[in-house]
Amino acid sequence: MYTGLLHLHSALRWVILILLILMIIRSWAGRNGNRSWSEGDRKSALFLMISCHLQLAIGLYQWFTGDWGLALIQANGMADTMKNVVSRFYVIEHTIGMLVAILLSTMAYSLSKKNTEDKVKYGKLFMYYTITFLLIMISIPWPFREVGLNRSWFPGM
Numbered sequence: 001m002y003t004g005l006l007h008l009h010s011a012l013r014w015v016i017l018i019l020l021i022l023m024i025i026r027s028w029a030g031r032n033g034n035r036s037w038s039e040g041d042r043k044s045a046l047f048l049m050i051s052c053h054l055q056l057a058i059g060l061y062q063w064f065t066g067d068w069g070l071a072l073i074q075a076n077g078m079a080d081t082m083k084n085v086v087s088r089f090y091v092i093e094h095t096i097g098m099l100v101a102i103l104l105s106t107m108a109y110s111l112s113k114k115n116t117e118d119k120v121k122y123g124k125l126f127m128y129y130t131i132t133f134l135l136i137m138i139s140i141p142w143p144f145r146e147v148g149l150n151r152s153w154f155p156g157m
């Protein structure tokens, strides 16, 4: 089951990144044009938030039951865990970075439901989703990074 969830965690990154790019483009277009908040906008923002929350649930499960979270602290102690680049990444950097990103995307969704003028709404959403996107990009263990060594671009590859 753990491997299956790890694959899902890996695949969901692409769903989240694609939805974020879509929302950045939509909010950019809304801020600079005459679009009004649409059902498509609402659905994309909602689906993005659901994907992020699912990712959070899987991530927490991995952190508490897998080899790359709590187990590292229990085996090596906090001080040694922090000294190792890869351990520190999974125990702290990946986790905190993603938690903040998920919080931002949740705040963006609740902001999108507020009854504000569409141009103002799009402007704020553009800012929130851009920061979320950048935060997720730097917190992913990409295969070209030291922390992503032996990890893949796509689940199971």
Ligand code: HEM
Residues within 6 Å of the ligand: 006, 007, 009, 010, 012, 013, 016, 052, 055, 056, 058, 059, 060, 062, 063, 066, 067, 068, 069, 090, 094, 095, 098, 099, 101, 102, 136, 140, 141, 151, 152, 155
């Ligand atoms: C948008 C949010 C997130 C994204 C895009 C993301 C992405 C990823 C990716 C791509 C991997 C590598 C998967 C692989 O090697 O196949 C990974 C691993 C991992 N993630 Fe996340 N993650 C997110 C949130 C979280 C959160 C919030 C936590 C913890 C609470 C977490 C904990 C972990 C752990 C522990 C691993 C290593 C699992 C293992 O190899 O056994 N992730 N994550």
